[in-house]
Amino acid sequence: MTAPKVTSILAEWIVAVQDDDIPEEVRREGVRTFVNWVGCAVGGARHETVDAALKAVDAFSGPRTSGVLGREERLDVLHAALVNGISSHVLDYDDTHLKTIIHPAGPVASALLALAETRPMGGRELITSMLVGIEVECRIGNCVYPQHYDRGWHITGTTGVFGAAAAVGHAIGLNTTQMQWALGLAATQSSGLREMFGTMTKSFHPGRAAQNGAMSAFLAEAGFDSSLQGIEAPRGFANVLSDKQDYGEILDDLGTRWEAALNSYKPFACGIVIHPTIDGCQQIRDEIGDKVGAIRSVQLTTHPLVLELTGKTSPKTGLESKFSVYHAAASALIERDGSPTAFTDALVNRADIIALRDKVKAASDPSIHEASVVIDVTFEDGSTLRKHIQRAIGSRDVPLTDEQLNDKFTRQSELVVGEAKTGEILDAAWRIETLADAADVARRAAVGPVRSAAE
Amino acid sequence: MTAPKVTSILAEWIVAVQDDDIPEEVRREGVRTFVNWVGCAVGGARHETVDAALKAVDAFSGPRTSGVLGREERLDVLHAALVNGISSHVLDYDDTHLKTIIHPAGPVASALLALAETRPMGGRELITSMLVGIEVECRIGNCVYPQHYDRGWHITGTTGVFGAAAAVGHAIGLNTTQMQWALGLAATQSSGLREMFGTMTKSFHPGRAAQNGAMSAFLAEAGFDSSLQGIEAPRGFANVLSDKQDYGEILDDLGTRWEAALNSYKPFACGIVIHPTIDGCQQIRDEIGDKVGAIRSVQLTTHPLVLELTGKTSPKTGLESKFSVYHAAASALIERDGSPTAFTDALVNRADIIALRDKVKAASDPSIHEASVVIDVTFEDGSTLRKHIQRAIGSRDVPLTDEQLNDKFTRQSELVVGEAKTGEILDAAWRIETLADAADVARRAAVGPVRSAAE
Structure with a gap:
């Protein structure tokens, strides 16, 4: 049986999505996802894993256009995407797409916010690109889960690179062919082993997915070509990295059924x-x-x-x-x-x-x-x-309320940047859809750690 | 059956190898490998694939310490490793380990020469690190070939990242634990699909392997930890990416039997x-x-x-x-x-x-x-x-003579940098083991393209 033209159809959809194509309730979940991600990235910023990553990459940074949330260091877009992706996952406290246990925001939002500091975009535009990226990531996850995960792949890394490529590709305005190339470049960089759980390298996965996905989009933009069918080809992503390929999970009801709306948020910083x-x-x-x-x-x-x-x-x-x-x-x-x-x-x-x-x-x-x-x-x-x-808060049955998200955000962020800064960042994150310049959030959140009164 | 402690044993060997531990005939093949790689990197430097890669990454470059062979552009170590890895493979003219059809030098030499421009090393030291990297790469290839390749993996990318991590890790003096982390970080970034053959993304693979392998070593040096058994763990590289795991191919006669001595060089720029x-x-x-x-x-x-x-x-x-x-x-x-x-x-x-x-x-x-x-x-x-x-030159039965390597080098290099520069670069490449500063080769070879008389 010949596979449907998954990469081509998906690329066409990605480049065509407009802000108003996304239902308001999906956008609203997108804002909650964004708020939760900012809180986790700030909250994880002081972790020794982030210190080690910064120590390694700082000497190689290009123009320091983009902030590291919860810190004073600045890095180029690609390295900022890497480090923010690491810090947002390092406490195992980020968002979860429960059907695939993908942590969707890390790879996608980390790439976009770093980008927003060099290629100006409105906050509504950022949320649109983020939701597109998360949708792509979760749908590709559904296509191969659970066999792909069972084989040993850390699905947040392997699908996150597609999410970041789609999000950045959407934000920088790739055409359909370029978007196919970007997805091909993502496919060929898809990686991350579950063997790394319990080490710093686990949180490296969403960070590297953010960085590599963004790189895929930038290469495609520059005319660096790739396969036009990287997802479904006989030697493409789905066949090489999984025993299951359910392409309907990627293509069915695209743009009407939103996996991104199913995102959930851990209320507590533990298993x-x-x-x-x-x-x-x-x-x-x-x-x-x-x-x-x-x-x-x-x-x-x-x-x-x-x-x-x-x-x-x-x-x-x-x-x-x-x-x-x-x-x-x-x-x-x-x-x-x-x-x-x-x-x-x-x-x-x-x-x-x-x-x-x-x-x-x-x-x-x-x-x-x-x-x-x-x-x-x-x-x-x-x-x-x-x-x-019966079911704890944070599950799909009992989603966190906005107030509970605020509480989660505040408790972790205050430890890193203090009370005043936390209020300011939280406020900006909630207002993301109204911001003319999405990078406002990065500029407010990329501030050095302070010792809070709690310590 | 429990797998032997492959990653640990391999890491111990990598960090312990000294210049004089490598037999002279192996070192001699190493120099031929290096000469051939320099010629291919210079020869490919004008290709549109390299233009596109440079267009994409230039804006993100860190300190421009390292040259792009055959060009005027300079980039940070990681990006120079990427672009030199691309150009050395783009004409499909580089070296081949025939048992696995790995093209060994691209990922390894690209990372090392870029590094040599920031962390001074002697030429003999560079050849030692290169041979260690190629040995690791080809042995890991032997462990999983052909099942790994048959599944759809581009083995030059998937094993090249280990080779670059080992080579750079050896050059910067990682200890055994750090070297295990570097191999773990390489394992979790191992990627590259054969679906990309026929596109620019094929030569992206050795380039990215060089960059990611170097990054793995730098992260490990900074204390970024990882699995200590990334190669052989149940969810490590060999089990997740292959149906065959013959760990004897990695461990047997390590340091006495040299896969790196089996390298071969294409005499002609075609299939x-x-x-x-x-x-x-x-x-x-x-x-x-x-x-x-x-x-x-x-x-x-x-x-x-x-x-x-x-x-x-x-x-x-x-x-x-x-x-x-x-x-x-x-x-x-x-x-x-x-x-x-x-x-x-x-x-x-x-x-x-x-x-x-x-x-x-x-x-x-x-x-x-x-x-x-x-x-x-x-x-x-x-x-x-x-x-x-019966068998053409370039096969193991009829290896290229040094004169034929010179001819190959000259014909492709002259097209890019002209006759005078070609002679100078070729001479420096052959003298690599005697150079107090290995970066001399990079400084001579990283010069802008000229139109040669042949055109």
Whole structure:
């Protein structure tokens, strides 16, 4: 069976999309995606992974047109795309397309915002290009998932390069043939192995996808030609990197059904299996207020996987605490926190947190869904309270509200750039569609780290 | 079965190799590889593919420390590695490791010479690092070939990134752990699809491998960590990108058996199936001299594949003439040429060439080996001459002599930088092992194109 002309049809669509072709509810999710991405890039900016990347690439930077979010360093477009892509993923706190577990914004938004500082574009235009890139990325992901991922490919890297190429190609106005070349150049650079999970190289993947996708578009613009059928050719991306090729996932309802509208945002800076517990404990805290000091015991009932992955009873460091459902419950009850500040060395060793953590017990029950938890609190006076979380916030069933996105943004950004700057960046990010110059966001967000009062 | 610790053992070997550990005959082949690579990079420098690449990347260049061979433009180390890697491959005229059809020098030498302009190194040191890189590249190729290539991967790109990482890592003095990280970063960037053959993107592959491999080494040097087992892990390079993993090909006799010594050099700037005909016709010309004007007919007897691939009887352009065994025979008989000058628009339309070309007939015979040809010449006086080429020059059986390498170098280089510069560059390239500063070669070779008298 001959494959449909996937690359050609997709390229035609990419170059033709206009701002007003995208439904308002999709654009609205696009703005939320953008806000979440800015917060994560600023929030991750102080990580040692970003320090190491900057140390390596700084000497090779071209004209320093583009900011690194949450830092003072400036780099050329391609290297800024790389570093912002790294920092936005390094806390494992970014957005997720749940059908493919692609983290869509990193490769796409990192390339576009760096570009916006050299090729002026309006904020509405940036969101259009970003949504086009995310749509391309997620649809190509759907085409090959899960076999592609199962083979060992880190799908955020392998499909992200197409997303960045499409987004940048749209923004700089490639024609259809050039867009096909850009997709071909993306196909031939598609890479990223799951073996790298647990190392700095994991977050290198979305960064490099941003950089390589942008490079693909710039090469195509300069007349550097490539295959016109890089996605579907017998020796193209889908056949070489996957055992599954469902091209309908790429082409069906293109422009009417939007995968980009299905994006979701992690509310908490830790593995997703702890999220129901944090959500439930935060709700309990809202209900009991200061009575949190009168808790005698907390009993969690979870799916066995939760304890298998996060059963650490006495974490000593911030990193270890991300693998302790006990610590997560205590910090959610006392601090109402699941953001990066909930997983610091300081908090994990604070006496009141340890005291409450030691009152938390957990039991496994295979009949409970992985995404659920039952929390039974008993108070000193013998009274009890039960909270059953069916699905945690951040899931598609319970998406984060704008206020919750603000809270997530603020908590991580304040740690890096302080309160005043955080408010200013957050405001600009929400107003992106009204900005005449999208780069305003980059100029506000690319500021050096400050030590916040929280430290 | 658990895989041996391939990445770790290989990294230990890479960092430990000293100049004197490499046998003189291997070093000698290394110098020939280097000379051939310089000639090809200069020879390809004027190609439109290189123009397009430069147009795209120039605006993003960092400090312009490193030359583009055969051109006036200067770029940062990473971009110079990219562009020199492209130009050295763009004429399909570079070196070949015949067991894997890897073109080894492009990714490795392009990265090293660009580096030598910022981190001074002696010429002997450069050759050592180059041989280490080529060895790593070809051994990893042997480990996965042919299944890896058959799946659709362009093996020069996918293994070249390891070669460049190893070479640059050796040159900048990474320790073993850093070298493992660099190999991990190379593994996760390993890419390049055979679908791109026939487009500019094919020669992008060795260029990008050079750039990405160098970047892998610089990141590792800066403390950017990665998997310690990027080659052999269950989700590492060999398992994800190939159905075959023969780790003995990587580890056995490491340091005693040298794949780098098996490198070969194309004598002619066209597909390998025409090479026996050009070789034979050149030999005939040497024997008959001016009697070439008295030829009545030329009968070629070849394997059917030769006519299938190169059976074009009336080529009109230089590019078409590369697919005409008839033109190749005529230009070899009249001009004694198989270099890029034999495949120009001008030559293909010259009256004497056309006249002789039309006297060339070809017949297929499946009993003749693909690498052989029988040439029967009949002269106006009825006399005849038969030449049977079993294996053409450039094969492992009949390697190019140093004089033939010089001839190849000169013919392509003179077209780009003229006669005087060509002599100077060729001389410096042969003397590489004696140069206190390896960058001397780059400084001499990175000069703007001139129109030669031949045009």
